[in-house]
Amino acid sequence: MRALIIGVGQCGTKIADLFSLVDFEALAINTSRGDLDYLKHVPQERRILIGESLTGGKGVNANPILGREAMKRDLPMVMRKIGSIIGYEDVDVFFLTFGFGGGTGAGGTPVLAEALKEEYPDSLVVAIGALPLKEEGIRPTINAAITIDKLSKIADSIIAIDNNKLKEGDLDIKQAYERINYTIVERIASLLALVDVPGEQTLDASDLKFVLKAFGSFATVGYAKADASRVKSLSRLIIKSFESEGLYLEANIESALYGLVAIHGPPEVLKAGDIFEALDYLTGKIRGKQIFRGFYPDPREREVEVVTLLSGIYDSKSIEDIIITAKNYAKSFMEAKEEAETKKKELLSGLPDFDDIYPAGNEDLSEIYEGSFPDFNEVTKGLRRREDD
Numbered sequence: 001m002r003a004l005i006i007g008v009g010q011c012g013t014k015i016a017d018l019f020s021l022v023d024f025e026a027l028a029i030n031t032s033r034g035d036l037d038y039l040k041h042v043p044q045e046r047r048i049l050i051g052e053s054l055t056g057g058k059g060v061n062a063n064p065i066l067g068r069e070a071m072k073r074d075l076p077m078v079m080r081k082i083g084s085i086i087g088y089e090d091v092d093v094f095f096l097t098f099g100f101g102g103g104t105g106a107g108g109t110p111v112l113a114e115a116l117k118e119e120y121p122d123s124l125v126v127a128i129g130a131l132p133l134k135e136e137g138i139r140p141t142i143n144a145a146i147t148i149d150k151l152s153k154i155a156d157s158i159i160a161i162d163n164n165k166l167k168e169g170d171l172d173i174k175q176a177y178e179r180i181n182y183t184i185v186e187r188i189a190s191l192l193a194l195v196d197v198p199g200e201q202t203l204d205a206s207d208l209k210f211v212l213k214a215f216g217s218f219a220t221v222g223y224a225k226a227d228a229s230r231v232k233s234l235s236r237l238i239i240k241s242f243e244s245e246g247l248y249l250e251a252n253i254e255s256a257l258y259g260l261v262a263i264h265g266p267p268e269v270l271k272a273g274d275i276f277e278a279l280d281y282l283t284g285k286i287r288g289k290q291i292f293r294g295f296y297p298d299p300r301e302r303e304v305e306v307v308t309l310l311s312g313i314y315d316s317k318s319i320e321d322i323i324i325t326a327k328n329y330a331k332s333f334m335e336a337k338e339e340a341e342t343k344k345k346e347l348l349s350g351l352p353d354f355d356d357i358y359p360a361g362n363e364d365l366s367e368i369y370e371g372s373f374p375d376f377n378e379v380t381k382g383l384r385r386r387e388d389d
């Protein structure tokens with residue numbers, strides 16, 4: 001299976017950089033030259049600066065209109081570059097990584113997703129986006145809500161990662177992001193690494209594509225890992241991977257259409273009875289009732305790792321919170337705007353124009369000043385009278 005990871009904006013390119021570290025094909029697109037320079041693992045020739053004529057290589061400061069414009073202007077160059085990386089072998093899935101709350105990623109990703117869908121109709125386009133932290137304020141929330149709406153009409157699935165859910169304890173923001181990015185890449189890379197690998201019951205590219213082709217709805221990845229000697233119940237560990245604490249996103253997994261579970265560990269722990277008990281439970285729980293599975297017994301392994309992908313999710317509290325906050329804000333902003341306009345009109349109505357006050361004609365200016373300059377007290381009194389009427 002061939003996956004191409006494309007990071008857009010700072011958050012997205014940092015995630016793509018980690019994918020590159022673990023040997024996935026990745027490229028990085030940003031409006032900020034400094035942020036591209038800061039990456040460590042994506043090869044130089046796969047770092048693409050967009051919108052230079054617009055921003056001078058300095059980023060778009062959380063303005064998605066500029067992010068969108070930057071991607072549009074340089075789209076031919078970006079698509080040529082992607083084409084040259086792809087060569088003649090098809091790509092199964094394009095994973096677009098980005099932050100929902102900024103400008104470059106939020107504005108640019110939907111433009112790129114649309115172009116990829118058009119040029120590579122047989123490949124899937126899956127968005128992997130980080131949802132903003134609550135404390136970031138209203139603007140990232142608005143950017144996220146509008147970008148969710150756009151991508152839901154273009155992408156095959158949106159793997160939304162709730163930063164709020166993965167942020168731990170009192171790490172500072174930079175450390176928290178690093179930890180979150182690492183977690184995202186660990187989970188998705190583990191899943192991708194298990195596709196097309198020989199095993200007991202294996203997952204192939206078409207299984208993964210089937211699960212991810214979910215009409216632009218949400219997907220989440222669950223995860224659980226334990227030392228093999230400590231696993232008393234494998235079934236319990238599998239179930240843990242798709243319970244709330246295992247998932248990226250606050251979501252009602254009962255609303256999911258499809259699932260995929262990959263289990264990797266020493267053969268003596270991977271007992272069929274345990275695995276089927278857990279899979280039956282999951283199959284019964286999700287609405288779509290379709291679960292794909294892969295078991296990968298590995299005698300050298302000392303740990304058991306379970307990765308679960310659930311797709312077709314519509315019911316997610318993380319997403320709903322963002323959409324509702326954005327809608328409420330938009331509503332009160334529109335009301336405030338309308339009120340400001342009405343107040344302004346009221347306040348200014350009845351004002352005369354210059355011609356109403358200054359004498360007409362081409363008299364000598366000195367004469368105007370001396371003789372006929374009106375008394376402003378009189379004028380304002382006049383205006384007040386008009387308003388009282």
Ligand SMILES: Nc1nc2c(ncn2[C@@H]2O[C@H](COP(=O)(O)OP(=O)(O)OP(=O)(O)O)[C@@H](O)[C@H]2O)c(=O)[nH]1
Pocket residue numbers: 008009010011012014031032059060061062063098099100101102103104105106130131132133136140163177178180181
């Ligand atoms: N998980 C994660 N989220 C991040 C990271 N950096 C930023 N974010 C989130 O992404 C949003 C900001 O996106 P950025 O990628 O910094 O912005 P950008 O796309 O580069 O756009 P501009 O900086 O406006 O040009 C914020 O809402 C953050 O919550 C990161 O390293 N990891």
Ligand SMILES: [Mg+2]
Pocket residue numbers: 009010011032035059060102104
């Ligand atoms: Mg940036």
